Amino acid sequence: MKVIDYLGHSGRFSRRSFLGIAVVGLLTACSPERRVEVPPTDTPSTPATSPANESTPLRDVSWTAIASMPRPRRNLKAAATADKIYATGGYEAAGKYADSNYEYDPVADSWQVRASLPTARSNMAMGSVGGKVYVIGGDPFQGINESYDPDTDVWTTLAPMPTPRQHVNCDVLNGKLYVVGGLSRQGVSDKNEVYDPESDTWVELSRLPRPRQSCGVAAVNGRVYALGGAEEEAAVATVEAYDPAADAWEAKASMPLPILEPGIAVMDGRIYVVGGQSHTSDALAEVLFYDPDKDQWSEAPALPGPTQFAGVAALGDRLYIVGGCNTVFRRSSEGLVGSLGQEYE
Numbered sequence: 001m002k003v004i005d006y007l008g009h010s011g012r013f014s015r016r017s018f019l020g021i022a023v024v025g026l027l028t029a030c031s032p033e034r035r036v037e038v039p040p041t042d043t044p045s046t047p048a049t050s051p052a053n054e055s056t057p058l059r060d061v062s063w064t065a066i067a068s069m070p071r072p073r074r075n076l077k078a079a080a081t082a083d084k085i086y087a088t089g090g091y092e093a094a095g096k097y098a099d100s101n102y103e104y105d106p107v108a109d110s111w112q113v114r115a116s117l118p119t120a121r122s123n124m125a126m127g128s129v130g131g132k133v134y135v136i137g138g139d140p141f142q143g144i145n146e147s148y149d150p151d152t153d154v155w156t157t158l159a160p161m162p163t164p165r166q167h168v169n170c171d172v173l174n175g176k177l178y179v180v181g182g183l184s185r186q187g188v189s190d191k192n193e194v195y196d197p198e199s200d201t202w203v204e205l206s207r208l209p210r211p212r213q214s215c216g217v218a219a220v221n222g223r224v225y226a227l228g229g230a231e232e233e234a235a236v237a238t239v240e241a242y243d244p245a246a247d248a249w250e251a252k253a254s255m256p257l258p259i260l261e262p263g264i265a266v267m268d269g270r271i272y273v274v275g276g277q278s279h280t281s282d283a284l285a286e287v288l289f290y291d292p293d294k295d296q297w298s299e300a301p302a303l304p305g306p307t308q309f310a311g312v313a314a315l316g317d318r319l320y321i322v323g324g325c326n327t328v329f330r331r332s333s334e335g336l337v338g339s340l341g342q343e344y345e
Helices: 015-019
Strands: 058-066 077-080 085-088 091-093 101-105 110-113 125-129 132-138 142-149 154-157 169-173 176-180 192-196 201-204 216-220 223-227 239-243 248-252 263-267 270-274 287-291 296-300 311-315 318-322 335-344
Touching: 058 318, 077 125, 077 132, 077 318, 085 132, 085 311, 085 318, 125 169, 125 176, 132 176, 169 223, 169 263, 176 216, 176 223, 216 263, 216 270, 223 270, 263 318, 270 318
Parallel strands: 058 296, 077 311, 169 216, 263 311
Antiparallel strands: 058 335, 077 085, 085 101, 101 110, 125 132, 132 142, 142 154, 169 176, 176 192, 192 201, 216 223, 223 239, 239 248, 263 270, 270 287, 287 296, 311 318, 318 335
């Protein structure tokens, strides 16, 4: 099995040489020196088409610029509490991890610099439970689990993730954080591990049927969805749903196109996919949404410009996109908010 080429200017690693790397911090995606290159092959879990005799609806989404973050960041993550958006970590310069923790107030349209992330990193999982923000894993092959309390502006170190992973994502279901897929020291991961903040404990669950890194993760209607990502050297459109009650996965309708590190948010009972990286390493401007009741993909107006490796979070009926980079990997401090409008056939 080949591993993804993270050193575009230095040649490819075989799996054997990958496993023998001592300085794991050199393996980071989406930097001027290191790009993810994935060919356009894919074997979808199910056809990326609408059910027979059913038209594909569209959704009206209007995009508006918001105040820029204090400093540009890419490969960061974002999460929403009851009334704020937090944008954390990422890259602040080529090869330099960020420890920044920025708070956005949607009412005032303003940012504040809050207590720094104790462990600077990028490409980690991030979610919010009970008013606190959790940052898990990340480059280079971290298992670190740190939580931030906005009320006290203090970070706390918690039980580490059992399998250190980078290029990993999570979402929250029933007060627990499900961390799915990613890239471990052994290669592309099929791990599915859940963290319970109340007991500060981890449990390993049924593994992802198709191992992949940089897949989007979304929880809705009692299921945890893994969307897209990269499998070995191939970006995929695969969508699979995990049922905690049965501890089992089920294949769902594939995305209309393969996407690496899709921006994910859940609103109005649906999963929204914004931007991400295509199989040709280009940034995307597409906006898609998935109806879990119909197992159907639809489209919304595209972003104003291509965006990848941005922080994405939903607050109420608004979708926020902050930072990230474009096709030429230029770090951004800009932000957008998307307001949901009419759905029509």
